[in-house]
Amino acid sequence: MKVEIVxxxxxxxxxxxxxxxxxxxxxxxxxxxxxxxxxxxxYDSWGGFFAGDDKxxxxxxxxxxxxxxxxxxxxxxxxxxxxxxxxxxxYPGCRLPADIEETTRRIYADLDSLGRxxxxxxQQQAPAEVTGKLSMPLDQMMEGSNQSLLRIxxxxxxxxxxxxxxxxxxxxxxxxxTLLLSGSKPGLQAMDKAGNWxxxxxxxxxxxxxxxxxxxxxxxxxxxxxxxxxxxxxxGQNVSRYSMPMFLHPRPEVLLKPGTTADDYLQERLRExxxxxxxAS
Numbered sequence: 001m002k003v004e005i006v007x008x009x010x011x012x013x014x015x016x017x018x019x020x021x022x023x024x025x026x027x028x029x030x031x032x033x034x035x036x037x038x039x040x041x042x043y044d045s046w047g048g049f050f051a052g053d054d055k056x057x058x059x060x061x062x063x064x065x066x067x068x069x070x071x072x073x074x075x076x077x078x079x080x081x082x083x084x085x086x087x088x089x090x091y092p093g094c095r096l097p098a099d100i101e102e103t104t105r106r107i108y109a110d111l112d113s114l115g116r117x118x119x120x121x122x123q124q125q126a127p128a129e130v131t132g133k134l135s136m137p138l139d140q141m142m143e144g145s146n147q148s149l150l151r152i153x154x155x156x157x158x159x160x161x162x163x164x165x166x167x168x169x170x171x172x173x174x175x176x177x178t179l180l181l182s183g184s185k186p187g188l189q190a191m192d193k194a195g196n197w198x199x200x201x202x203x204x205x206x207x208x209x210x211x212x213x214x215x216x217x218x219x220x221x222x223x224x225x226x227x228x229x230x231x232x233x234x235x236g237q238n239v240s241r242y243s244m245p246m247f248l249h250p251r252p253e254v255l256l257k258p259g260t261t262a263d264d265y266l267q268e269r270l271r272e273x274x275x276x277x278x279x280a281s
Contacts, residue, residue, distance in 0.1 A: 018125030025226025036205030066094035076169035141250035168230035
């Protein structure tokens, strides 16, 4: 499984990105506009937040979907075991801790802008038989959307846990594409077509890009949604891990395929992973 490293500044960047996403569902971006220093600084800031008790004052208040989600709030689709993580959901206009609000909103805006640009590359590189079946160009699906989610994840050191529990069980993402700021520690793995797991590079400053189910659905699996997971740490490396994915979501009314809007699919998946009541409409 060859996940390609894409140089954002290279003349063939769009072609390389699209090829890697087509072949593996993943790509890794370097030399992009978000510096490694900024990434490290925001991880440090949120590390302090998760270490304190103030986080509980930001607990999610359903039916809203922003704020703090406590340890073991979420399970992967079809998994009965909760993941070993806590996290914070950031949307435009949501309440944030005052000391990290400015840096968090700036990283959200920059990842949103970069993601829209990359969707334009993906659209440009897809063949006419794929783009011709889209309800609209991929980057236009994002115009006016406030649905994209920045998730700040903390995976604490792994202590006693029930059998089968890992930091993030095997899953596929819901959205169009995900931009993942390199995790503070290794652990991200992607599955190839033969069912084998492969480590995904996490060098400082890199951004991992992967297709989500919405992109796979809209393109008839031309850009496949690849299964991935976050493994538990090896002995001697059992420390906290931080990760920050930006999930690019289209406007709710965007038609992914005949009879299915982006919001239809999102609500279905939120119920499957335990973040929305099965009885909710």
